Amino acid sequence: MTQRVLLIIGGGIAAYKSLDLIRRLRERGANVRVVLTRAAQEFVTPLAAGALSNDRVFTDLFDLDDEREIGHIRLARDTDLIIVAPATADLLAKMATGQANDLATAVLLATDKPVLAAPAMNPRMWSHPATRRNVRQLEADGIAFIGPKAGEMAERGEAGIGRMAEPIEIADTATQLLTERPSSKTGPLAGRHVLVTSGPTHEPIDPVRYIANRSSGKQGHAIAAAAAAAGARVTLVSGPVTLADPPGVAIIKVQTAAEMLAAVEGALPADIAIFAAAVADWRVATTAGQKLKKTKGSAAPTLALTENPDILKGIAARSPRRPALVIGFAAETESVLAHAQKKRTAKSADWIVANDVSPATGTFGGDWNTVHLVTAEGVTSWPPQSKDEVARLLIEEAAGWLAAHQTEV
Ligand code: CTP
Numbered sequence: 001m002t003q004r005v006l007l008i009i010g011g012g013i014a015a016y017k018s019l020d021l022i023r024r025l026r027e028r029g030a031n032v033r034v035v036l037t038r039a040a041q042e043f044v045t046p047l048a049a050g051a052l053s054n055d056r057v058f059t060d061l062f063d064l065d066d067e068r069e070i071g072h073i074r075l076a077r078d079t080d081l082i083i084v085a086p087a088t089a090d091l092l093a094k095m096a097t098g099q100a101n102d103l104a105t106a107v108l109l110a111t112d113k114p115v116l117a118a119p120a121m122n123p124r125m126w127s128h129p130a131t132r133r134n135v136r137q138l139e140a141d142g143i144a145f146i147g148p149k150a151g152e153m154a155e156r157g158e159a160g161i162g163r164m165a166e167p168i169e170i171a172d173t174a175t176q177l178l179t180e181r182p183s184s185k186t187g188p189l190a191g192r193h194v195l196v197t198s199g200p201t202h203e204p205i206d207p208v209r210y211i212a213n214r215s216s217g218k219q220g221h222a223i224a225a226a227a228a229a230a231g232a233r234v235t236l237v238s239g240p241v242t243l244a245d246p247p248g249v250a251i252i253k254v255q256t257a258a259e260m261l262a263a264v265e266g267a268l269p270a271d272i273a274i275f276a277a278a279v280a281d282w283r284v285a286t287t288a289g290q291k292l293k294k295t296k297g298s299a300a301p302t303l304a305l306t307e308n309p310d311i312l313k314g315i316a317a318r319s320p321r322r323p324a325l326v327i328g329f330a331a332e333t334e335s336v337l338a339h340a341q342k343k344r345t346a347k348s349a350d351w352i353v354a355n356d357v358s359p360a361t362g363t364f365g366g367d368w369n370t371v372h373l374v375t376a377e378g379v380t381s382w383p384p385q386s387k388d389e390v391a392r393l394l395i396e397e398a399a400g401w402l403a404a405h406q407t408e409v
Contacts, residue, residue, distance in 0.1 A: 003178045003247050005030045006079040008104045009049065011039020014086040014120035014164035019044060021085055022052040024171035029244030030178075034058065035075065037091070037104045060103050072103055076111035081178055084108070086120035086164045089131050095143070096134035114177050116144045118170050123160025146173045179248040187231020188399035194227040195270035195323065196220055197277035197311065199239035201257045205303065206288035213278050214364040217241035219329075220276030222391035224249045227272075230395050235267040239277055257283065257308035264311055272398050273323040275312040276353075278331060283308050316348040324405060325398055330354040330374075340374045351375050353394065373397070 005025050009018045025032050034049040035058045046057040058075060076082075084091060084104075091104065095117075100106040108115065117138065125131055126148060139145065147165030152158075165173075198220020202210040217238060224236040225246035234249040237260055245251050252263040257279045264273075282305035292301055316326040328349040330340035333356065340354030352374040357363045361370070370384040373394075382393065 003030045003081070004033070004079045005174060005178075006033050006035065006075060006082045006107070007053075008035045008082060008084045008091075008107065009037065009040040009044065010084060010086045010088040010091045010104070010120075011037050011042060012086040012088045012120050012164075013043060015040050015043035017164055017167055018085050019048055019052055021083070021167035021170055022049065024167045025083075025174060026053070028171060028175055029247065030174075031055075033075070033079065035104050035107060037102060039088070039090075058103060072106040073110050075103075076107045077113070079111075079113055081174055082108065082111055082113055082115045083118065083170065083174055084115065085118035085170055087117040088119075089121045089125045089128075092117065092119060092131065092134045092138065096137040096141075114142075114144065116146060116170070116174055116177060118146050118165050119148045119162075120164030121148070121162050122158065123162040126162045127160075144173070144177060146170055175247075187229070188403065189227060189230040189232035189272075189395070192232045192271040192399075192402065193269065194224075194232040194234050194395075194398075195237070195264065195267050195273040196224040196227065196234065197237045197239075197260060197264060197275045197279070198224065199241040200278050201239045201260060201280045201308075202255045203257065203280045203283040203308070204255075204287045205284050206290065206292045208291050211280055211282070211284065212240075213280065215239070215241075215278035216365045217243050217277075218365075218367065219369060219387045219390065220274075221246050222387045223274055223276055223394060224251075226388070226391040226395040227274075229392075230399055232272075235270070237263040237267065237277070239279075256280075257311065261309050261311045261314065264315060268315075268318075268323070269321050270323045271402060272325045272327070273315055274327045274394070274398075275315075275349075276329050277311075279311060280308055282306060310347065312349060313347040316350075325350050325401055327351045327353065327394070327398065331357040333358045337372060337374070337379060340372065341379075344374050344376075353390075 009015050022032050032053045033055055034053050038060055050057045094105045095108055100109040148161055149163045150161050151163040199217030200213045200215040202212050204210045221243050224234050228234045228248040236249045236251045238253055254260045254263050285304040285306040312328045326349050330343045330352050332339045336354050336356050340352045344352040354372045354374055363369055367386055369387050369390045371382050373380045
């Protein structure tokens with residue numbers, strides 16, 4: 001699941017840096033919504049913030065009572081983290097006293113989500129007893145702070161503590177806050193290590209060409225995210241995909257099946273291993289060192305292929321260090337269940353998640369999946385549902401199995 005950040009930009013000269021902060025947060029895979037205070041609009045425009053966040057920008061200009069609008073309550077709740085940057089002396093004072101006379105302060109009072117403030121103000125304002133008091137109060141209320149830093153101020157000749165932290169530092173702290181999940185202590189997979197493979201592999205023909213398949217990695221990435229949300233430590237070994245890295249997951253990016261196998265072996269031991277990657281079955285026997293060229297009059301080249309190692313089969317056959325629960329996928333285009341059952345025993349997997357990937361189903365690359373869970377006990381067919389939901393259910397089943405079998409790695 002993508003993390004959502006609500007960025008409240010206050011009215012200070014540092015507001016221009018918050019435009020860069022939008023970029024930095026989006027680079028880390030966050031969806032960013034922006035609220036501009038009235039004073040902030042003296043420094044940056046809603047147009048600029050909207051272009052960078054790729055979303056509409058919220059200002060006091062919209063009518064909070066209009067049902068068609070997103071109200072301040074929804075803005076406050078439909079997010080995973082609120083960042084106030086720059087947090088001016090005025091905004092901090094309003095937050096500390098619980099005022100709610102504009103959109104930004106109303107959102108801050110209505111939220112139950114973590115809040116990170118990046119103060120920026122004149123050093124004398126920062127050291128003033130009133131601001132000190134407000135900051136102490138806000139810290140006691142659970143607000144996280146980053147900065148301000150020492151340095152030259154916008155006003156000529158002024159130096160001291162008051163500069164807003166750099167966007168990259170704010171984004172790093174935001175990432176930390178977003179990944180400090182309470183579930184890692186209390187979730188059903190707390191203390192467990194889950195290993196997931198995802199995406200296709202690319203098998204090179206020559207330096208510019210490769211053999212690939214249509215896997216998007218959406219299902220594997222969703223499983224990694226669901227395992228992290230359930231409190232597990234997650235290692236995701238991913239082939240080349242265009243997806244954002246799931247939050248709270250250690251990701252190892254690979255290209256080929258051989259690299260994927262090495263990364264998986266390096267990540268063991270694990271309690272649960274889920275092989276959702278569409279690993280290429282074959283690679284080119286001899287990769288050309290230089291780009292293959294057409295030569296006039298000669299026939300098209302023939303590619304000699306050789307079989308790739310079967311990662312799932314290799315890991316499931318391991319002893320010791322076999323993960324307690326090994327789950328494979330079976331991507332089929334016909335006789336789905338028969339093939340899946342055969343794969344389960346042939347590869348010594350505990351469970352196989354079987355799905356029909358015929359082009360008509362739209363599974364490859366799509367957001368929906370219709371799967372059957374094949375175990376030693378039989379087959380359970382799940383209704384068509386989003387890949388996120390399939391991931392959540394699979395992790396729930398796996399956590400239940402693990403709890404019942406109580407095996408430690
Ligand atoms: N798999 C793997 N390593 C391979 C091939 C497949 O780990 N070299 C895993 C996949 O991640 C998946 C399962 O094996 O969990 C089944 O993959 P699939 O492509 O459906 O099956 P194949 O073994 O490749 O069989 P076929 O292509 O003949 O259907």
